[in-house]
Amino acid sequence: xxxxxxxxxxxxxxxxxxxxxxxxxxxxxxxxxxxxxxxxxxxxxxxxxxxxxxxxxxxxxxxxxxxxxxxxxxxxxxxxxxxxxxxxxxxxxxxxxxxxxxxxxxxxxxxxxxxxxxxxxxxxxxxxxxxxxxxxxxxxxxxxxxxxxxxxxxxxxxxxxxxxxxxxxxxxxxxxxxxxxxxxxxxxxxxxxxxxxxxxxxxxxxxxxxxxxxxxxxxxxxxxxxxxxxxxxxxxxxxxxxxxxxxxxxxxxxxxxxxxxxxxxxxxxxxxxxxxxxxxxxxxxxxxxxxxxxxxxxxxxxxxxxxxxxxxxxxxxxxxxxxxxxxxxxxxxxxxxxxx
Amino acid sequence: xxxxxxxxxxxxxxxxxxxxxxxxxxxxxxxxxxxxxxxxxxxxxxxxxxxxxxxxxxxxxxxxxxxxxxxxxxxxxxxxxxxxxxxxxxxxxxxxxxxxxxxxxxxxxxxxxxxxxxxxxxxxxxxxxxxxxxxxxxxxxxxxxxxxxxxxxxxxxxxxxxxxxxxxxxxxxxxxxxxxxxxxxxxxxxxxxxxxxxxxxxxxxxxxxxxxxxxxxxxxxxxxxxxxxxxxxxxxxxxxxxxxxxxxxxxxxxxxxxxxxxxxxxxxxxxxxxxxxxxxxxxxxxxxxxxxxxxxxxxxxxxxxxxxxxxxxxxxxxxxxxxxxxxxxxxxxxxxxxxxxxxxxxxxxxxxxxxxxxxxxxxxxxxxxxxxxxxxxxxxxxxxxxxxxxxxxxxxxxxxxxxxxxxxxxxxxxxxxxxxxxxxxxxxxxxxxxxxxxxxxxxxxxxxxxxxxxxxxxxxxxxxxxxxxxxxxxxxxxxxxxxxxxxxxxxxxxxxxxxxxxxxxxxxxxxxxxxxxxxxxxxxxxxx
Numbered sequence: 004x005x006x007x008x009x010x011x012x013x014x015x016x017x018x019x020x021x022x023x024x025x026x027x028x029x030x031x032x033x034x035x036x037x038x039x040x041x042x043x044x045x046x047x048x049x050x051x052x053x054x055x056x057x058x059x060x061x062x063x064x065x066x067x068x069x070x071x072x073x074x075x076x077x078x079x080x081x082x083x084x085x086x087x088x089x090x091x092x093x094x095x096x097x098x099x100x101x102x103x104x105x106x107x108x109x110x111x112x113x114x115x116x117x118x119x120x121x122x123x124x125x126x127x128x129x130x131x132x133x134x135x136x137x138x139x140x141x142x143x144x145x146x147x148x149x150x151x152x153x154x155x156x157x158x159x160x161x162x163x164x165x166x167x168x169x170x171x172x173x174x175x176x177x178x179x180x181x182x183x184x185x186x187x188x189x190x191x192x193x194x195x196x197x198x199x200x201x202x203x204x205x206x207x208x209x210x211x212x213x214x215x216x217x218x219x220x221x222x223x224x225x226x227x228x229x230x231x232x233x234x235x236x237x238x239x240x241x242x243x244x245x246x247x248x249x250x251x252x253x254x255x256x257x258x259x260x261x262x263x264x265x266x267x268x269x270x271x272x273x274x275x276x277x278x279x280x281x282x283x284x285x286x287x288x289x290x291x292x293x294x295x296x297x298x299x300x301x302x303x304x305x306x307x308x309x310x311x312x313x314x315x316x317x318x319x320x321x322x323x324x325x326x327x328x329x330x331x332x333x334x335x336x337x338x339x340x341x342x343x
Numbered sequence: 344x345x346x347x348x349x350x351x352x353x354x355x356x357x358x359x360x361x362x363x364x365x366x367x368x369x370x371x372x373x374x375x376x377x378x379x380x381x382x383x384x385x386x387x388x389x390x391x392x393x394x395x396x397x398x399x400x401x402x403x404x405x406x407x408x409x410x411x412x413x414x415x416x417x418x419x420x421x422x423x424x425x426x427x428x429x430x431x432x433x434x435x436x437x438x439x440x441x442x443x444x445x446x447x448x449x450x451x452x453x454x455x456x457x458x459x460x461x462x463x464x465x466x467x468x469x470x471x472x473x474x475x476x477x478x479x480x481x482x483x484x485x486x487x488x489x490x491x492x493x494x495x496x497x498x499x500x501x502x503x504x505x506x507x508x509x510x511x512x513x514x515x516x517x518x519x520x521x522x523x524x525x526x527x528x529x530x531x532x533x534x535x536x537x538x539x540x541x542x543x544x545x546x547x548x549x550x551x552x553x554x555x556x557x558x559x560x561x562x563x564x565x566x567x568x569x570x571x572x573x574x575x576x577x578x579x580x581x582x583x584x585x586x587x588x589x590x591x592x593x594x595x596x597x598x599x600x601x602x603x604x605x606x607x608x609x610x611x612x613x614x615x616x617x618x619x620x621x622x623x624x625x626x627x628x629x630x631x632x633x634x635x636x637x638x639x640x641x642x643x644x645x646x647x648x649x650x651x652x653x654x655x656x657x658x659x660x661x662x663x664x665x666x667x668x669x670x671x672x673x674x675x676x677x678x679x680x681x682x683x684x685x686x687x688x689x690x691x692x693x694x695x696x697x698x699x700x701x702x703x704x705x706x707x708x709x710x711x712x713x714x715x716x717x718x719x720x721x722x723x724x725x726x727x728x729x730x731x732x733x734x735x736x737x738x739x740x741x742x743x744x745x746x747x748x749x750x751x752x753x754x755x756x757x758x759x760x761x762x763x764x765x766x767x768x769x770x771x772x773x774x775x776x777x778x779x780x781x782x783x784x785x786x787x788x789x790x791x792x793x794x795x796x797x798x799x800x801x802x803x804x805x806x807x808x809x810x811x812x813x814x815x816x817x818x819x820x821x822x823x824x825x826x827x828x829x830x831x832x833x834x835x836x837x838x839x840x841x842x843x844x845x846x847x848x849x850x851x852x853x854x855x856x857x858x859x860x861x862x863x864x865x866x867x868x869x870x871x
Contacts, residue, residue: 042742048395048470055792057473093387093527159573167577174578180379180545180565292570294385294544302385307742
């Protein structure tokens with residue numbers, strides 16, 4: 004076992020050592036792609052009306068008059084000092100913008116995954132329990148259709164039904180405008196609980212309910228399908244047969260033999276999904292005006308805000324790489340069969 | 344038994360959560376009787392020197408005052424100035440008397456030094472400072488209530504510039520650490536509202552209890568932003584907001600809101616037209632370098648039908664590149680729709696009967712109406728222009744178009760323009776002026792940046808004359824400029840657009856000032 008841990012630690016260090024290299028490649032690619040794309044921040048800020056002198060003046064002010072190579076080295080130099088620069092459109096430090104918007108995306112992503120698991124796993128289980136019966140077919144159709152629904156359409160339908168027609172949930176935003184939010188970490192739900200502010204907690208839950216239910220619902224299909232398949236595989240394995248022969252009752256077999264093994268792939272899926280959601284669920288954020296990192300990234304791309312795009316991509320890449328590594332470690336920890 | 348108990352617990356918990364949420368949703372009905380105004384997008388900065396989006400300018404105009412303002416008839420009226428500006432005989436000095444006893448939100452007094460600070464700061468760091476274009480030589484403050492602006496050369500548009508929201512008076516003491524940098528998230532002006540809190544998505548305004556003019560009729564404004572027009576539309580319909588203010592809302596939704604307002608379910612307020620949409624023709628290449636070809640093309644655009652089919656008749660067809668309000672009894676008219684005449688001209692120019700003139704038309708792919716205009720025009724040309732003219736359309740993202748306009752990449756492109764300040768010159772100059780001319784081809788200047796590459800010495804002379812003239816004389820010169828342009832057709836005007844706002848039944852009808860800004864202070868709850 005200790006040998007395994009040693010291997011795992013070695014593997015972790017190896018993966019960790021690759022993170023800076025991955026980030027360097029990603030940031031360089033983003034830097035180049037942004038400059039190659041037509042249009043620049045000056046055009047986005049000034050539109051078509053400004054003259055050459057005004058454009059040149061703004062270009063100089065933003066440091067865009069320097070050669071691309073010089074801009075690149077400046078960027079790398081700042082990056083080494085953990086300085087992501089300032090937003091070109093409003094001169095606000097990029098790190099502040101990320102600090103304000105990333106918690107919104109993480110909060111939404113985390114709650115959505117919990118909802119997806121809460122919906123997906125029971126449906127997958129019910130499907131397998133009633134194999135080849137009506138409930139199984141419904142569960143399969145549910146799994147495929149939720150996965151197939153385009154997120155923007157699903158979000159708009161949810162908004163139309165629950166916000167406009169039934170008026171149960173707010174149409175968008177993250178917090179009621181009538182209240183002052185409690186902001187310590189940026190995770191409003193956590194902050195409200197931490198500050199014992201029940202009203203703020205209620206407001207935050209009320210606003211996150213529809214986006215997270217929608218996203219959770221859309222993600223639940225993959226969990227239900229995957230759980231059903233893996234549970235079925237577990238049930239047909241030799242260790243379950245052995246347990247049955249030993250006279251262990253069905254409930255124990257399910258809880259102690261089948262589910263733990265079926266959950267390992269779910270852990271991988273959850274990790275990958277959470278990692279992808281760390282970069283924000285763009286279409287959900289746009290539809291529900293959720294002030295997350297994906298919405299910021301979309302705005303920054305439209306405004307050709309090079310520094311902000313580079314900063315957001317770099318931070319979210321770091322999160323994605325880190326979360327993937329964490330999932331790898333967790334799987335290795337829980338599954339002794341895995342070797343590195 | 345165990346199973347059913349668990350199910351019961353789960354059911355009860357779920358019901359409890361939903362009850363809590365329902366209870367909350369019932370409770371969120373405007374406890375402070377503030378008015379919630381929603382618009383699209385977010386505000387990056389409320390620094391007057393930085394702001395250049397309609398939304399930011401709208402907010403700043405509620406938080407601050409300019410020296411002058413345009414009323415609903417387009418007439419200049421003094422705001423922080425006490426009377427109309429006095430211009431010296433050599434037209435190089437403008438004296439402006441200022442109102443006294445006006446306080447900034449931070450409690451300091453408004454005076455000539457504050458105004459000097461505001462203008463100089465904008466000249467120094469303003470994103471749109473090119474609108475001043477070295478017009479101002481120096482600013483003097485002989486006393487607290489007099490501001491003297493010395494000009495480098497005579498200019499008549501400065502009065503119009505002084506209505507620009509970018510020159511909203513700000514408190515020097517509040518901005519003392521931001522003389523060279525933007526202050527994006529705070530504001531201290533003299534306006535009817537005080538900024539209570541600011542985030543990119545939500546801004547909360549309280550009435551300014553020390554306001555020098557008429558106080559707001561409401562108890563405050565919550566100004567919020569949604570990231571798409573469906574949310575805005577849904578929020579108004581589900582009564583989650585009181586007022587919807589947006590120019591970027593889809594035309595189908597505008598139509599529906601217009602229908603609801605006619606049924607008196609909501610109220611609709613419309614500003615004077617401020618934005619003009621047009622097609623720029625690149626005049627420095629064949630065959631568009633020929634006036635006759637441009638004339639023929641301009642005669643194929645059916646503005647009335649485009650307005651009816653694309654905007655459901657909610658945008659006014661325009662045969663001018665300057666919104667009507669600023670021109671009084673303007674008689675300038677760009678070529679009318681007449682496909683028969685267009686065919687005749689094109690035949691005379693050697694097209695038709697097997698030789699088709701192909702016009703590549705570019706539209707901004709992120710502006711839905713542009714695509715519909717392009718599609719409608721293409722279809723119309725196919726139907727009525729026989730084999731004389733065909734249009735091939737291509738969508739490009741707006742920022743890319745702006746970048747490439749001056750490179751001359753687009754033969755014809757659909758654009759729009761809103762003047763930086765409320766004056767005909769703010770529309771004519773950016774579209775028609777030229778610094779370096781070779782006959783009618785402009786090699787350097789504004790018309791290069793607008794993609795037409797067209798210029799005229801006559802027009803340049805008239806611009807100069809206009810700088811030295813005032814009042815009706817100046818208006819005549821500006822009309823003459825447009826008349827000359829309408830004969831040469833470097834652009835094809837399509838329509839003019841107005842700002843629109845819709846309010847719930849229990850809120851007063853939204854009213855705009857002459858520059859197209861919603862008067863937030865006039866919004867009131869009328870049926871509690």
